[in-house]
Amino acid sequence: MTLSSSSTGSVSGGEPPFKIAIIGAGIGGLAFAIGCLKHKVPYTLYESADKYSIVGAGVGLGPNALRAMDMIDPRLRAMYNDISSGNLTPGKDHVMMDALYAEDGFGESRGWEAASFGAACYERTSAHRRDLLDILTSMIPKETVRFSKRVKTVEQRVDRVVITFEDGEVAEASAVIGSDGAKGPTRKFVLGERYPEEVAATYSGKYVYRSIIPMKDALEILGDHAGDAKSFIGHNVNFITFPISKGTQCNLVAFKFTDEPWTHDQWTRRVTKEEMVADFAHGVDKRLVKLLDWADPLQWSLHHHMNTPTYYNGLICLLGDLAHATTPHQASGAGQCIEDALVLSHLLGKVRDAKQLPLAFKAYDSIRRPRAQKVVKTSQEAGQLYTFTHPEAGEDMEKIVQNFRQRFLWIWEHDLEQDLREGDELFAKLTAAGQV
Ligand SMILES: Cc1cc2nc3c(=O)[nH]c(=O)nc-3n(C[C@H](O)[C@H](O)[C@H](O)COP(=O)(O)OP(=O)(O)OC[C@H]3O[C@@H](n4cnc5c(N)ncnc54)[C@H](O)[C@@H]3O)c2cc1C
Missing domain, CATH: 3.50.50.60 (FAD/NAD(P)-binding domain)
Incomplete structure (x- = not known):
């Protein structure tokens, strides 16, 4: 000793x-x-x-x-200013994210268009x-x-x-x-x-898959949606994408919400690619699922210290x-x-x-x-x-966006x-x- x-x-x-x-x-x-x-x-x-x-x-x-x-x-x-990235679309400096449906077509068939939330005091920045x-x-x-x-x-x-x-x-x-x-x-x-x-720490009822996608590929898959921070909202699923590394990469966090407890010793769990994709088999646009091609099929359980x-x-x-x-x-x-x-x-x-x-x-x-x-x-x-x-x-997207415009x-x-x-x-x- x-x-x-x-x-x-x-x-x-x-x-x-x-x-x-x-x-x-x-x-x-x-x-x-x-x-x-x-x-x-x-x-x-x-x-x-x-x-x-x-x-x-x-x-x-x-x-x-x-x-x-x-x-x-x-x-x-x-x-930090030198390493961080904002939204790529000019004029969206104060937008934290745009809300879209995760479902097929991102809500287009309902007449939904990307709705922004953020604030004048907020400036979008993210980094690797x-x-x-x-x-x-x-x-x-x-x-x-x-x-x-x-x-x-x-x-x-x-x-x-x-x-x-x-x-x-x-x-x-x-x-x-x-x-x-x-x-x-x-x-x-x-x-x-x-x-x-x-x-x-207690399990929060969800796990994520994470990946970083070259921006050129993300743009090919998501079109202009890739360049700015987005939240694709769905039933038990949520995909968050935003630019990092001076806009050369797109960061993806794919959330899966479950009712099951986390029973594994480790906080991460390796699954097969098929199992990962199966987590998003229902109610998720195929373009979002395609982004998982760059994801390691590793579930990161989310734990928190509520008290x-x-x-x-x-x-x-x-x-x-x-x-x-x-x-x-x-x-x-x-x-x-x-x-x-x-x-x-x-x-x-x-x-x-x-x-x-x-x-x-x-x-x-x-x-x-x-x-x-x-x-x-x-x-x-x-x-x-x-x-x-x-x-x-509930499922009222207008109310959800209104809430996000105030909650931060x-x-x-x-x-x-x-x-x-x-x-x-x-x-x-x-x-x-x-x-x-
Ligand atoms: C999917 C995901 C997305 C996130 N996105 C964001 C975001 O956009 N914005 C944001 O603000 N936050 C975000 N966070 C949260 C953020 O990453 C964490 O709050 C932050 O990294 C925690 O930092 P920390 O230093 O407290 O802990 P950690 O980063 O966990 O560091 C703890 C350190 O302690 C060391 N250590 C552990 N045990 C011991 C030991 N026994 N002896 C000595 N050393 C030890 C570890 O090796 C590690 O280096 C995100 C988290 C997740 C999971």
Whole structure:
């Protein structure tokens, strides 16, 4: 057994008297590490994989996520602008998606034409997840990251946290930020004793197939529909397409809703191509099914954390999907990770004594948890709209589109500066009351 301590991620001079261990180098952990660099918070980032992940397809970010990026570090936002893509049709900058029927003819026989939803405050941008991770990792000093470090246990002592890795190494830190994803082990060390029933993520009742299609092929199959973000809505199915990689590729997420529980050990399940296609045998236009030629026949089950009663326990704190994994129907999971990173790194930048760490976590929990959990809940409802099962909108496409024209505004228009101000006030009150 070797013993190490977290100490490498700060800029020299005025270093605070504590050290943070970040677990997991996904979008959440990386954005948080960048925030720590800005606020001179010393950290070490531990990642179980032997290198940064390149898994995943397209990610769309709303204006709240872009503002959060900008506030963490304006260079991040500038780099994102270079890798992101909007709708290809001029004049559709503020359109999040066009709604169409998934059925044969996309609703043409009903007289339905693509109906747009979005908002003046919204600008359509999506990126390949790999490119997004590339820009995040480009800002992280190599010496602050330790790969092939799979966390096994996180144990709290009076004034520090002891982390044990699968390889037998033991590390210590003043506090742990768990950003190890929806099924990460750190969650149980925050919730296990008090809320054991909330540790495991629950199955949301749907799985997806994902693919990236060369835009020239997508245009051949879908015509002009391919160039702009689209939601093809059907009974128990939903196809989402949008351009990524500067418009050279089309990202596809094909959702299948089921009444069956997810009974497999893994969250992904390999099926045959025939089984994948059979999932969309009824009520789906053949052009959409054709797009599955580029898809790996792998079902990605969607799990979420509908209830998370607290985001911290003493010196251990949750961030990103580990705290609030959500279904992707509002394209907001990564955005919420970035907001977490902004608020938590800002608050840790105020901490002057390690005893104040739980107070910073308490302030973070108050600011972030209500909003992030609301995203999880409303996202599940959005899934109903995308499959004609919403209790109010049902199969009424006009009502569905009207709902989409309103439903994202509270996410997109949110005042992040106000979050930071409220966080500061709360932290000041807590430290004054606790006299630390
Ligand atoms: C189909 C789909 C489409 C989506 N589309 C969008 C979208 O358009 N817009 C949007 O904003 N969001 C979207 N999301 C959500 C978004 O991808 C996630 O919210 C985000 O990637 C979560 O990042 P994270 O860093 O919290 O977790 P993760 O990306 O899961 O990262 C966790 C990291 O922790 C590491 N780890 C795990 N266990 C351990 C351990 N024991 N020890 C050490 N390290 C460990 C993992 O290797 C990984 O690197 C989508 C999600 C899905 C499934």
